[in-house]
Amino acid sequence: MTAPAPEPVLIGRVTRCNIQGFAGGIRLTEPDRPAFGALCRAPAQAGRIYVIGLIYEISIEDDDLARQLAASDEPAEEARLDQQFVRPIPIEIRALSVGYDDGLRYVYDLPPQPPNTLANIYALTAEETQRFTASFDYLPLVLAAPQLPTDSLLTAAFRLAAQARPEAERRAFLVSAGRECARLLSRDLGRLNNLVRSLQG
Amino acid sequence: MSLDLRQVLPQVENLGLQAAQRASAAAARLPHLERGLIEAAALDREELLRRLAAAPATAHPARPTDEAVDGSWPLPPHPARLRILAADGSQVYPDRHGIAFFYMVNVGSIDLPHGAGRPPHTAIRSDLHFADEDLRDTRGLPIDTHLINARRDAAEMRELARLAEGPALSAVEGPALSAVEGTLALLDNGLLLWAASQEQKASRPDVQRVLDDYLQALDRLRASGAALAGYISRPRSANVVDLVEAAAGLAPAAAPVTDRLLFGRRLEPYARSARFRHPARINDEFASRGHEIQFFYLHTGAQDGIARVEIPGWVADDPDRLARVHAGIVEQCRDTGIPYPLVRAHELALVGQDDRRALDNLVQAALIRHGVTGLASQKAQTKRWTSRRRRHHL
Numbered sequence: 318m319t320a321p322a323p324e325p326v327l328i329g330r331v332t333r334c335n336i337q338g339f340a341g342g343i344r345l346t347e348p349d350r351p352a353f354g355a356l357c358r359a360p361a362q363a364g365r366i367y368v369i370g371l372i373y374e375i376s377i378e379d380d381d382l383a384r385q386l387a388a389s390d391e392p393a394e395e396a397r398l399d400q401q402f403v404r405p406i407p408i409e410i411r412a413l414s415v416g417y418d419d420g421l422r423y424v425y426d427l428p429p430q431p432p433n434t435l436a437n438i439y440a441l442t443a444e445e446t447q448r449f450t451a452s453f454d455y456l457p458l459v460l461a462a463p464q465l466p467t468d469s470l471l472t473a474a475f476r477l478a479a480q481a482r483p484e485a486e487r488r489a490f491l492v493s494a495g496r497e498c499a500r501l502l503s504r505d506l507g508r509l510n511n512l513v514r515s516l517q518g
Numbered sequence: 519m520s521l522d523l524r525q526v527l528p529q530v531e532n533l534g535l536q537a538a539q540r541a542s543a544a545a546a547r548l549p550h551l552e553r554g555l556i557e558a559a560a561l562d563r564e565e566l567l568r569r570l571a572a573a574p575a576t577a578h579p580a581r582p583t584d585e586a587v588d589g590s591w592p593l594p595p596h597p598a599r600l601r602i603l604a605a606d607g608s609q610v611y612p613d614r615h616g617i618a619f620f621y622m623v624n625v626g627s628i629d630l631p632h633g634a635g636r637p638p639h640t641a642i643r644s645d646l647h648f649a650d651e652d653l654r655d656t657r658g659l660p661i662d663t664h665l666i667n668a669r670r671d672a673a674e675m676r677e678l679a680r681l682a683e684g685p686a687l688s689a690v691e692g693p694a695l696s697a698v699e700g701t702l703a704l705l706d707n708g709l710l711l712w713a714a715s716q717e718q719k720a721s722r723p724d725v726q727r728v729l730d731d732y733l734q735a736l737d738r739l740r741a742s743g744a745a746l747a748g749y750i751s752r753p754r755s756a757n758v759v760d761l762v763e764a765a766a767g768l769a770p771a772a773a774p775v776t777d778r779l780l781f782g783r784r785l786e787p788y789a790r791s792a793r794f795r796h797p798a799r800i801n802d803e804f805a806s807r808g809h810e811i812q813f814f815y816l817h818t819g820a821q822d823g824i825a826r827v828e829i830p831g832w833v834a835d836d837p838d839r840l841a842r843v844h845a846g847i848v849e850q851c852r853d854t855g856i857p858y859p860l861v862r863a864h865e866l867a868l869v870g871q872d873d874r875r876a877l878d879n880l881v882q883a884a885l886i887r888h889g890v891t892g893l894a895s896q897k898a899q900t901k902r903w904t905s906r907r908r909r910h911h912l
Contacts, residue, residue: 399858
């Protein structure tokens, strides 16, 4: 008997978007928040495609109750624990479009249309992450993104993609990722050096 | 913006002026009322009761208990570990212009183990009511909002009873929180079921059913050993002011003064007033079922200062449960002005616009699956078109 497929985890609803990326908000508890460098997907074109996003920013939005507690002399311990572990906090995630799923395969290019407002954003499951990162064809989109912490983002993305794989395959995956970066950054040795060092660390 | 502020401006000015005049008149009356409270305390109890019975019909004077009406009680010590429960509810009323005729009651609750070093446990219970017997009262008329509110109040009380009867919970795994020194259950409201307090409604079988349900939950809470309190922030009632005026043989004054103003002068931070018996007639039925409702005023030490706290007689008669109410509420008001668990229960219960839209979508999908066309009325559609602000940018 095979294990049931894991339920997709909702990590946001699209609030604004363009072809190059999308942002989404939601209230989540601390254990449910996505990680920097994780992959997510949001439907576009009436659900015919899923835009794949690489999360490059996670921000905790302003919250009046948290601000009130922060301003008190010493918040009660139970209130602090509630805020940190139980109460869903409004967060915003921003993701860079790194491809899309057209229902048949992953296309490593910008999507034809962005997701719609309030489209659900789901974290990619480990299995989906493995399949999407089986190719490194999305890397040029990341390296070309302006004003993003690209090197740290790639390091985090490679680590999470490696963790989505069986332990025996992780090192080989990271070596392949390093090789692909070496090919793409052959004219920027300083940057390549940083990236490889981060991956080794 | 459709509000013409130029039209409203003079009215707002008048509002401010009248508020200032009322505040000035109230301030002038307060010293007399304060003296009157002390004089009422000096009266023989029988004489005080006789004067209260002779109060005009428009007055609703509080009834004295075994405590001196002008007394105040300092903050008792807080237990090292106290389990605090809170529940609050919200509702979606039936909408004849909506895609289907139903109503929903949503109750949020929190189980907060003070002093245990563990995060609280929260829960939301959402109940959709769509059966014919849910949507019509016993006269066959469409259910009114008062009855829905009463059912919501009963659901809140049941939720508190359910939590109080179960083990202390936390959002994280760990040893059972058995070492708590008692439980305090809080509601964000008075404890008398308001719908049942209206005489013309109290006799209706559907209201009686809700009242029975509510009183049974009170029975369970009493049996659980929990202390129960209803917390009323910024109360506008004047039952003690009415008591003072009736004791002095005065007719209710034209310039109303609330009990909050009176006790704002008398109570030191964290102290409580004497307990009083709630004067509402429905309290006789509560009393006959062992749940006479009393109240006191409490200086929470927060910005809003004076809160009204309602308790059943079985809390009033038990010094340990009464101390739990007094100390527990003051402690929980420290960070948020009103008890923190009530703030969170309210947040959990609230059905926001997004939730409402999601619920409508689910209902619509279910209708379509069963071959029913679920469309909002044309009027609802047009309201939706015109109520949204225009957006010119993303």
